[in-house]
Amino acid sequence: MxxxxxxxxxxxxxxxxxxxxxxxxxxxxxxxxxxxxxxxSQTIPFDRLDFPQYHFFASAWDDSRQPVRCALIRTPSEWRAIMHPAPVMFWSQPRFALPDAFYDSQQILLVARVTPADTDDARVLDIHSVTLHEGTLNVDYQYREPLETAGFMVTNSLLVAIPRLKTPLARIQFIENGRTVCSLTPAI
Structure with missing residues (x-):
């Protein structure tokens, strides 16, 4: 050539x-x-929300009956119903929630699991993709068993921000390691 x-x-x-x-x-x-x-199938852009400056946790649920908690959070009031503040001593400017304006253009997908504490909690739940197919939003993520546990249980949460969608959703499926673990039918 x-x-x-x-x-x-x-x-x-x-x-x-x-x-x-x-x-x-x-x-x-x-x-x-x-x-x-x-x-x-449309790929939906997403951002994993990591919050070192915020302190909160997912409210309790019966994890013996439903090991994975899944939710769609579209408003500040839905946030307050699902997430709770976690006050910490010696913290001069506590932030327990996102600004209300966040929800003007974004919404949050939540996956929570009670697991042994890991030295790297972000490794335990990892988002792969968010896709929309015929009115169903598929949230594909990986759950990994903690490697080195600290000897106590924690609620590990995966929070994923996606844009507000123009298409109404018939269903949201949360797919963990290739298997559907939660299915939601969001109210309009």
């Missing part, structure tokens, strides 16, 4: 990689994928 041929080949490869990174279906993380029945 000549030098010009190599340059054109390299330029085309770079173009295809750039288009794929932008979600045009040539690789990378596409904006939508085709399922077996040719109905597109």
């Amino acid at each position: 000549t030098l010009i041929g190599k340059s054109i080949s390299l330029a085309l490869t770079s173009l295809l990689l750039m288009l794929g990174a932008c979600g045009h279906g040539f690789g990378g993380h596409p904006a939508s994928t085709q399922s077996r029945d040719s109905v597109a």
